[in-house]
Amino acid sequence: xKTRSYLIATTLLFAIATFxxxxxxxxxxxxxxxxxxxxxGQGYEWFTPSGGQASKADVSDTVRVLFNGFTFFGxxxxxxxxTFSAAPAIVCTGLIDGTYQLNYDGTGTDSxxxxxxxxxxxxxxxxxxxxxxxxxxxIHSTATSAxxxxxxxxxxxxxxxxxxxxQN
Numbered sequence: 001x002k003t004r005s006y007l008i009a010t011t012l013l014f015a016i017a018t019f020x021x022x023x024x025x026x027x028x029x030x031x032x033x034x035x036x037x038x039x040x041g042q043g044y045e046w047f048t049p050s051g052g053q054a055s056k057a058d059v060s061d062t063v064r065v066l067f068n069g070f071t072f073f074g075x076x077x078x079x080x081x082x083t084f085s086a087a088p089a090i091v092c093t094g095l096i097d098g099t100y101q102l103n104y105d106g107t108g109t110d111s112x113x114x115x116x117x118x119x120x121x122x123x124x125x126x127x128x129x130x131x132x133x134x135x136x137x138x139i140h141s142t143a144t145s146a147x148x149x150x151x152x153x154x155x156x157x158x159x160x161x162x163x164x165x166x167q168n
Contacts (some may be wrong), residue, residue, distance in 0.1 A: 033102055033136050038064040041162030044083065045146070051152040056083040059160060063096060064167075073097040076114055078121055085092040092119030106132040110141075122152035128162075 040062045048054040057080040065074030076096045081089035098112030108131070114124045125148075130141035143160040 006097070020108075032127075033132055033139075034067050034069055036064065036066050036167040037107070037139060037164040038062075038167050039139070039162055041141075041143075041160050043143070043158065043160035044161070045080075045158040046156035047153055048156055050151055054084075054152070056155055057081060063162070063164065065096060065164070067100070070154035071099050072110070072112075077126075078116075078119075090120055092116045092121035094118070094121070094123075100130075105153055106109070108132075109144075124148050124155075126158075135165045142166040 015094050040060065042058075042060045044056055044058050046054055046056050059078065059080045061076055061078045062072055062074045064152055065072045074096055078092045078094075079089055080092075081087075093112055094116035096112055096114050098110050100108055100110035102108040110128050110130065112126055112128065113166055114126075116123055126146040127144045128141045129144055132139050140163075141162045141164070143158050144163075146155040146158045148155060
């Protein structure tokens with residue numbers, strides 16, 4: 001009987017210790033992951049313009065965003081150059097915003113929307129997976145999907161990785 005009471009008490013303490021730390025760890029991760037971040041990304045995408053042929057473009061972007069707990073917003077500049085032709089690179093600038101889900105272990109996902117204000121780039125939506133390290137000072141992300149207005153064309157595939165560094 002004494003052993004059974006001890007086991008129940010030990011199990012209860014373990015559960016409180018384990019599950020009590022998860023919300024605390026999440027709160028700490030969210031506290032680290034707020035403020036202004038800036039950085040860049042690079043990769044490529046296969047894009048088929050409406051009525052055109054698929055082509056591959058080397059893509060790079062720079063962003064400055066403000067994370068405030070569950071949403072983010074900021075500016076983006078995208079440079080895209082055709083991989084297989086001598087066509088000049090295009091430059092587009094715009095606004096980026098979205099929401100994100102942060103896990104207690106510092107990993108997460110986001111959904112974003114990009115509205116270009118200049119240049120020929122079509123507005124886009126997408127998702128990313130990310131990991132935070134250095135106590136919330138550095139974010140590493142990988143794009144997992146992208147889409148544009150169907151009248152502009154189709155993003156066939158995308159490989160884009162980014163690194164952002166906390167500015168404040």
